[in-house]
Amino acid sequence: MSHENSYKKIVKEGFWDNNIVLSQCLALCPLLAVTSSATNGLGLGLATTAVMMASNVLTSLGKGVISKAVRIPVNIIIIATLVTLIDFILNAWLHPLHKVLGLFIPLIVTNCAILGRVESFASRSAVLPSLVDGVAMGIGFTWVLTVLGGIREVIGSGTLFTNASLLLGDTFSFLEVTVIPDYRGLLLVILPPGGFLILGACLGIKQKVEQVIKRKQESSADLLARG
Numbered sequence: 114m115s116h117e118n119s120y121k122k123i124v125k126e127g128f129w130d131n132n133i134v135l136s137q138c139l140a141l142c143p144l145l146a147v148t149s150s151a152t153n154g155l156g157l158g159l160a161t162t163a164v165m166m167a168s169n170v171l172t173s174l175g176k177g178v179i180s181k182a183v184r185i186p187v188n189i190i191i192i193a194t195l196v197t198l199i200d201f202i203l204n205a206w207l208h209p210l211h212k213v214l215g216l217f218i219p220l221i222v223t224n225c226a227i228l229g230r231v232e233s234f235a236s237r238s239a240v241l242p243s244l245v246d247g248v249a250m251g252i253g254f255t256w257v258l259t260v261l262g263g264i265r266e267v268i269g270s271g272t273l274f275t276n277a278s279l280l281l282g283d284t285f286s287f288l289e290v291t292v293i294p295d296y297r298g299l300l301l302v303i304l305p306p307g308g309f310l311i312l313g314a315c316l317g318i319k320q321k322v323e324q325v326i327k328r329k330q331e332s333s334a335d336l337l338a339r340g
Contacts (some may be wrong), residue, residue: 120245127249134257134312135319139226143217144258145308151274154262155255156210157217160203162251164195164225169235169247171195176236188231189222196221209279226250258316264311269303271296 118185133139142163148154161202171191203211211218221227230250235243267273271293278286301307 119242123242124249126183126253127246127253128256129253131250132228132257132319133250133254135316137226137229138316139229140224140254141312143220143224144261145213145305145312147217148258148262148265148308149269149303150266150272150276151259151263152206152210152277152280153213154258154260155277156207156280157214157221158255158258160199160218161221161224161227162248162255163199164192164221165230165251165254166244166247167195168192168231169229169243170240172235172289173238173240173243178302184236185228185232188228188236190232192227194221207280209276213276226254231294233281261311265302265307267292268311269299269301269307270297 115134130136134141134144143157147157168188168191172188175187181223196219200211203218212305230246234246263273266275271291273290273292274288277288281288291311299307302311
C-alpha cells in the first residue's frame with residue numbers, strides 16, 4: 114500500500130470508520146457531561162486532540178528505547194504530563210472556559226481511547242503516521258462532540274456556540290447565534306439523559322448511512338460484474 118493510500122486510510126478511520134465515539138463508544142462520560150453546548154464540546158475536543166497528537170509522537174519516538182515491560186506505565190506518565198500542561202495552559206489563558214470544563218480536563222488522562230491509540234498504533238508505527246493518526250482520531254472525536262453539543266444546545270436552550278469568544282477569541286464572536294428567539298428551552302436535552310438520547314440517535318444515523326453506502330457499493334459491483 115502506498116504512503117498516500119495508507120494516510121488516507123488512517124484519516125478515514127479516525128473521522129468515521131473507527132471513530133472514538135460513533136464506532137468504539139469510548140469517552141462517553143466526558144462526552145455526555147460536557148456537551149451541553151457546542152463550545153464546550155469543541156473546547157474539550159481540541160484539548161483531547163492536542164494530547165493525542167503529542168502522546169502519539171512521543172510514544173513513537175521512544176518506542177525503540179522503552180522496554181515492553183514498562184511501556185504502559187511510561188505511556189500513562191506521558192499522557193498525564195501532557196494533560197497537566199494543557200490544564201495549566203487553559204487555566205492561564207482561557208480561564209472562563211477552564212472553569213466550565215473543570216474536572217473533565219484532568220480526566221482526559223483516563224480517556225482509554227488515548228492510551229488505546231498509543232498502545233495499538235503509535236508504539237508500533239513511525240512518527241509521521243503516528244502524528245496523522247493522532248490528528249485524525251482527535252478531530253474525529255472533536256467533530257462528534259461539537260455536533261452533539263450543538264444539537265443539545267439548540268434543542269435545549271435555542272442558542273448555538275454560546276461563549277465561543279471565550280474559546281476562540283473575540284474574532285469568532287459571530288459564531289454565537291440565537292437560533293430560536295424567546296425560547297424557554299428543554300432542560301432534559303441539556304442534562305445527561307438527553308445526551309444519551311441524542312447520542313443514540315447519532316449512532317443510529319451512522320449505522321443507516323453505512324448501510325446505504327454498502328448497498329450502493331454492492332449495486333455498483335453487480336453492475337460492473339454484469340457489464
